Amino acid sequence: MSHPLESLVIRHTYRIPAPAGPAGQGAVVVRQLDGALMSVGFKLSAQLHEKLSGLDEGVVAELAARTLAAVREIVGDHVQHNAYFIDFPRNVPDTLDFWMQCIREALADEKTREGTLEQLSAGVVNLLTLPSYGRYRHTYEEMLTHHDELIAAAGDRMTVLHLGADVETELTALYLALASSTTPLGESVLEDLVRLAAHCADGPQPEEIPVRENRAVINQVRVKTGAAPLLDTVTDLLRLACSLADGDVSLVEPTKFKNLSRPLRRALLAGLDAVVEASPAKLADVAVHREPWKRLGERLHPHEYPQWPYAAQVFAVARGEQRVRSFASRTEELLGAGDLTGAVELLRSAPGVLLRSVDRLLRTADSDETRARVLDAVRETAPQVAGRVLLSVRQHLLNRGDRLEQGGARRVFINRLGRAWVTEDTRAALPTAAKERLSAVLDAEIARRLPDPGPVLVDPDVLDVALPLSGKAVSSGIGVLPRGSVSPVEGELLRFFTYWKERKETTDYDLSAVILDEEYEQVTWLSYTQLTDVEGRHSGDVVEAPDGASEFIELRLGAVRGMFIVPQVLLFSGESFLDVEESFFGFMLREGEQRGRPFEPRTVRMKSDLRGPGRVALPLVFRRGEDGQWRAHWLHLYLKGFPAANRVEETKVTVETLLRGIVEREQLTVRWLLELMGAEVTVWDGGSLPEGPVTYIGMRRPEGLHPESRILTPENLRDVVPE
Template sequence: MAHPLTPLVIRHTHRLPDPTGATGSRGPGDVAARQFDAALMSVGFKLSADLLERLSELGEESVLETAARTLQTVRAMAGDHVGHNVYFIDFPLNVPDTFDFWMRCIAEALTDDAARAGTLAQLRTGVVDLLTLPSYGDYRHTYAEMLAAHDELIAAAGDRLTVLHLGGGAEEEVSDLYLALAGSGTPLGEKALRDLGILARHCVAGPQPEAIPVRENRAVVNLARLEAGADLLLDTVTDVLRLACALCEGDVGLLTPTRFRALRRPVRRALLAGLDAVLAAGPAKLADVQTNREAFKRLGERLHPHEYPRWPHAAQVFAVARGEQRARSFDSHLEELLGAGDVTGAGRLLLAGPGRLLRAVDRLLRACRTQQERDAVLAAAERAAPEAAGRVLLSVREHLQNRAQEADERRVFVNRLGRAWVAADTRPPVPAPERERLIALLDAEVRRRLPDPGHLLIDPDVLDVALPLSGRATGAGLGVLPRGSLSPVDGELLRFFVYWKQTSRTTDFDLSALILDASYETVTWLSYTALTAVEGEHSGDITSARHGASEFINLRLGAVRGTFIVPQVNIYAGEGFEEVEESFFGFMLREGEQRGRPFEARTVRMKSDLRGAGRVALPLAFVRDDGRWRAKWLHLYLQGSPNANRVEENRVSVATLLRGIVEREHLTVRYLLDLMADRATASTPWDGTTVPPGPVTYLGLQRPEGLHPDSRVITPENLRDLIPG
């Protein structure tokens, strides 16, 4: 019987747990395994040599069962689990001029008895609503008819092949994945956090991570422990609040309000007992209630603490939330000291939270009036650095390397939901001597925590991948890299795609591409209002997605007249990215003569879920530098308008935001490699074919075959493991 969590293992690790089944003669298993490999290659995946050999040892029935499950998983990873139809059946051929197409739709409406009168009335006013035309916005042919109109894809050397490697036993792989996600030192994305919840329930009685440093992860694990009757992992009152949010299927990140529902009496007792124990051990933690006062007030209405006098400390939490008891918050004390100009005192206070001190060091230095105060702030930072989390050190290091600019620069803000906006940066620069001392301090502390790498084997394409300081800066999907990463784009044709399926309301997503010059000025765009340009073609506007809908943009990279290509997904009407049943964006690369269907899974280089808080999605941009195109990963969302978002209307804000992201220096894998290089016994660029015979530390976009079993392997799937603790 297959393990139910195998798909999670495949998605997160690109490993297939060691299949179990009756061993048959080599002949039948070998044939089925090779057929399985061929089927995988048709969607851009392949079995490693070890995995192919292992499958060949099994009986044919076991191989076929494994193949069916695995193909279902990897097809969904690439976006091939749905049928991608197009409005214009021959796309990218025979796409009409936009005006001619609209005129054709109007002419067809005039021959339609039901639409004629309304269309004539609109024509008299001089304005025609495209959505009222019968032939506009809906597929005019079936998916099967569209497939029949296209030639088979011609295989090319540049087609993607994502290798699936042989894993350990299913339970071992599931446990290892749970430990990796639960113990992650960086926050997980939304989908990974849901996966952690599934894994935590399955692994609640098994091995647990030594520590769960990310609070959202702890809340998800605590939910599984509460359901299983195990002890809870609580050391702040906010841990209890996050657990309550998890119980009510709310936001454990506490960014959006949770609607607390009625809770069973055993659950109420567990939460109140947890609060009481936390405050009994540390009464000062009562001050944390002020940060989420409204949420605690609403939670108290569901917990009924007055019914449980044996937990008096828990009752204090809700007395503070209601304003009946005073508990001074850390932040109010800090603001009082800074308001009085006591920078040295503020630094001493912040030493109680080393991470908070380092995050505030920019502000503290700007508040200093004397060199003595600046020296005191630096001394406090030196004391805090060894105690702060690794991702805090790296975040502050990245911040400081971008603080040498003049005060009239633009500042990009990105919240934890991916919502982005730009404002003028009115802060004075950090004094150069202090900035350089802090950077040296952080570099030294990060270097101290990095392990000795031994023999380094490095894929050069990974050097410009940004460090994943937060999982929320990386969308879930295939081939996705953290915000700020740069990756090469090699191919003649670049094709974007978006797919969405509405939940209950008519929903219209619009795929567009904005092309900018080196000064971030608009050159042109492709969208439903501009179906063709010198650069390429749009597949046509689909205005409803009851059964799912797709749109495509095809670009000839050699014909692009600008420096930047910015694909975007605009919500014209209906449900948001977080409301639709499913939505994702991706891009394909093809050679000029490959032909094929509009969507071909093995040409997909990236597929990312769209689940952000905004009405305009900016997954990534493409940048031309010295004649070569590279992808710049964004994972951003603009608030946009409630309806009718269009590329023409947001192009200025998109250009401003892009400029801020492109010109920001992100910490990359290259930075960490430079810090550990002097301790490496050897450093070898990977040539794509040969690997050293002994153990190595490999860093690359995909694990090569033939590595020594004792090697440490870092790829985008586990890049968070590179962040020191």
């Protein structure tokens, strides 16, 4: 019997939970399933193939239908990808010729002739008023008849599905892995955690929940089932209230709190009261989120519950009736008075804040002696700091340019929503000796926390993948890597695709790509305003998507005249990326003679949801190296853009500025971590595998690893980040 959460296991682990059922002769159905899977770029492992072959045909047939549906959605093949120009990438017309054809057709139509003539007399024609512009003129089935079958190539993606444990064991393991993640999860993964937490509420629970957002959604399930929430700060309670209201548990966006039942109000107030009673100093955190606390107080009615006076103090502080000095204000007062030593001593009680402030403290120090005090405090408190903070500060030091020597470094800021901005770095340089000692302190503490991995087998393609310090703004999908990662691009033809389906309002997204030279200056672009160029072809502009719509851009990499290829998805009109029913972006790689449909799932190298807050999405950029090899640099950025009518020509300055500041940034990568470990590392060439257990780190799990091996792929790479 199927399980409603089985697809989560497949999507997150590429394992199929071992099905239960009577023995039988399922080999024929298994071969059919394997063939169907291979057509979309997946296949069964030998162990899984053998297991399924010994089951009843009916059991295997039901499993096959569920598995195919799950993997097709992973890769984006669960929808029909039609192209506006039916022969794309062949026979794409010149842009002006195409527009003139649309005008001629509008003039030939009695319904639109008069309006078109009026526009022509004014000298400007609105393309959207032309009946043949931007709306499919053929069905998906008709489009298929214009394309030959895809010719298989050795470079096609093939993702192996492995045999898992029973479904309940797999769901519990996935729940514990996500709940105990040391890095924040992306929005879609956090939604999965909510579902898993509800299902696993009565089962094993994680020993630690390091990430506050994860704790909030788990607490939501706990209070709904009558269990006490897990709280150790007042902000934990605020996040829980946001979760109960289906709001933003990261507290970035305002939440509209709902009316709460009396049992829920009692549970929240009792938990809040216990936190403040145990540590009244935590009231200082209230001021950071004063307005949300005031609005929450209107729903909780703390005055009705005099048995919890400490909880009432939280809302008194929020309203300004009770004054509590914040930790930040006390620190600023000491620094403002020139008492660096006093500030450092105060910050010892908040090691994480001390680490985040260390650059400023070192710049404030006026002597080697005071800098030594700062570094001594960091060394002594570093064992109490979260691993993600240690790694973040270490990465900050990698990019802490010496402004005086470099003649003008740039600072890059990227918030948790994926919005970025770049500005000139006006900070004083850090003394070299202090910077080197701080790096050594951080390296030593990070290395101390890393487990002994034993023999390590590593896929060379994963060495330049960035450590996932945060999953925020990184959408789920296939082949998606952390921001800052670099991965090789192998193939002659690079094809981008985007798909969207509007929910209520007519929605027009535009897929575009800009080509930049080595100085980040624009060479050319492809979009609905320029359908063809030396580099490639655009599939045509689609301006509405009641049943879903797709746009494609294909580039011949050998013909690209620049150094960078920057794909973008721009909102022209209608619903945002957060409001549409569905939207995603990806890219395919093909050899020159493979042919095939505009969308071929087994050539998809990456597909991710578009769920960001901006109106212009920048998923990644492609860069040609000095060796001629193209590589993908992962961005996961969203530009604010204009309220409507965003065009690639108008994002030119912003994109060039951002890329200049971001692409050159150094990252903490898998390569850096392996060097820090000092482990016995073997680079795997794709040949035979070791007989004994290893720690395998790669883009995909190979068949034939020892069953006791530890396997790290992009899906669970967050596990390498120490607590």
